[in-house]
Amino acid sequence: MLGDVILQGLDAERCYRAVASRDARFDGWFFTGVHTTGIYCRPSCPARTPLARNVTFHTTAAAAQHAGFRACRRCRPDAVPGSPEWDVRADVVARAMRLIADGEVERAGVPGLAGRLGYSERQLNRLLVGELGVGPLALARAQRAQTARLLIETTTLPMADVAFAAGFASIRQFNDTVREVFATTPSALRPATPRVDGGAPGWLTLRLAARAPYPAEEVLLFLGAHAVGGLEEWDGTTFSRVLDLPHGPAVVQLSPTAGGISARLRLSQLRDLGAAVSRCRRLLDLDADPVAVDEVLGADPALRELVAAAPGRRVPASPDADELAVRAVLGQQVSVAGARTLTARLLTTAGTPLAEPVGTLTHVFPRAAALASADLSTVGLTGARRRTVGILAAALADGTVTLDPGADRAEASRDLLALPGIGPWTVAIVAMRGLADPDVWLPGDLAVRKSLALVGSSDTDAATRWRPWRSYAVQHLWALAVPSLFTRHPRPVRSSS
Known part of the structure; x- marks a missing residue:
């Protein structure tokens, strides 16, 4: 029966207990499809608990939508933290989920996604359907719907602009998806007064949800302590930085808010919104399961x-693993302050200036190809360190080393370790803060x-x-x-x- 697909590893009894207790710790881990209403909810939905015989459980919003359920307008299941499972696991399904979240299907289609993972389209589709109940197109479609909702509610953009910014191929596809997922029209989703950023043209303000407890101030302070002038800025409350996104640079300003982080974004292209949100979530470790982590570590004397x-302590990562790898090499055997100084010099030497500075933010971190051909003699590096940076940049540029969100972590570590001048400490830092591996x-x-x-x-x-x-x-x-x-x-x- 449609909707009765229970995904691998999902314990229906345990899921129902979480729903009955409205346990917010499981938000994003799974979604509840309610057959009597035709909607799907997050576990903590405040609505009356449905009878156990009337529900099925799904590990992705896409699977719930594919089963014929529409999103609950009360608990907004599309706005929960992502499943921590995709960060913990290192198999092909998890790697695919990380790439889809980063917008790979919108940029390169399913063939590009499969190619990144080293599989055929048919193999990849079989793996995803076998475990999640849906294929990559349905997963990407669910993400497009979520991005569209964000734009509808937080901007005054015309609906046609929202549709294409969210990644839809046509206005008709956009309208049909919104009606199917949210059981209403796009115009009805827009509030009478959209929550736009007051007095700041070109900026979007979003709330990035996190599982409690989330020490927002500590995470931002840690990032601020490592901030590189020109690329990042820390004023004691807000951490800002330049993001290098697929269709142009962006600036994000992150500050604490109730239940998570407030993110103000200034994008070159609105179609990069989904990728920007995904990278900010990785930067802030927002999708972690703090209860599971604390239970294991807290049990050790x-x-x-x-x-x-x-x-709830988190491990802040990087929105760009290539950048983190270069910064890790620069930080070998020097203090945090010394690493910041060297990175700032490299930024002004080889980075791309922003068209218009935002406060003290002036440059985009250099991409690997530009860095490989740059003259770094004025940065202040030793000859050996300069050669290591050049070798690393060339390896990243030609694909010898791959550090994108879908990278095989074990393979990436082996490839990095094979490069001259890169040892186990640097490889581990890249795995932990570049590839967001929780077990390094x-x-x-x-x-x-x-x-x-x-x-x-x-x-x-x-x-x-x-x-x-x-x-x-x-x-x-x-x-x-x-x-x-x-x-x-x-x-x-x-x-x-």
Whole structure:
């Protein structure tokens, strides 16, 4: 029966318990299709709990839509955090989901998506349908619908502009999808007074949801402590940076808000909105499951107090893994301040100036091809470090090393390690903060070793027992060793002995 497809690993009894208790921790993990109303909801929907016999569960909004359900207008299931499963897993389905979220289907179609993953279209479709109940087109369509809703509600753009900015091929396709997904017309979705950014032409303001607890101030402070002049800016409350998007540069300003982050975006092309949101979510680690992480790490005697003092701690990543890889090389064996200085010099030497500066933001980080041919003699790098940057940039430019959202993490790490001048520490940093791998250990990191001594643990022991959340364990250990990166008024670091 249509709609009765239960996805692999989805426990109906457990899902129903979450729905009955309106447990917001599961928002984004799965969606509830209610047969008596024909709608699908998030688990925490405040509406009356349906009877168990009247519901089915789906791990994606696309699957719920494919099963004939429309989005609930009360709980807005399309506005929840994404499933953390796609960040944890490293298989082809997870890699495909990360690429689809980044807009690969809109840019290159299903053939391009399949090519990025090294599969035929037929193989990829079979894998996605077999596990999720829908193929890549349906998944991309659900994302287009969500982007369209954001634009309808937060701008005064004509509907035709919204349609094409969201990635629809035609006005008719846009109208049909909105009616099918939201059970209303596009014009009816637009509020009488759209929530546009007051007095700031060209800017969009969005709320990026996160699973609680979410330490927004800490995440932004960490990013601000690593901010590179010209590319990033930190004023004590708001972290701003330049994004290099597929159709042009953008600027985003991120600040704390209730339940997540407020993002003000200035895009060169509105059709990059979906990619911008996806990259901001990765930057801020918004789709993590903090309860699962804290349960594992908090059960370990060595980390118990650290986890209790900072529940929900996140691992900020990068919106561009190629950029992070270059910055990791520049940061080898130098302080945070030294790495920022070198990166700022490289930015002005090889980066692309913005058409119009936004505050102190002036340049787009150089893409790999431009960096490979740039003269970096004035940046202040040693000869060996300069050669490493050139070799890395060339490898990224010609595809020898691939670090896009759909990259095979293990393969990417092997390819990076094969490059001269790049060792295990750099590879691990790229995996953790470039590829957003939640289970990375930093071999030989001095701050980590200092903290391990304080908590009475060993590098060898810790490298295995904190799986699958070793990246978060590293973040806790960094916070113990260098508290100024995590809090404005750090407490003295004390030994546990």
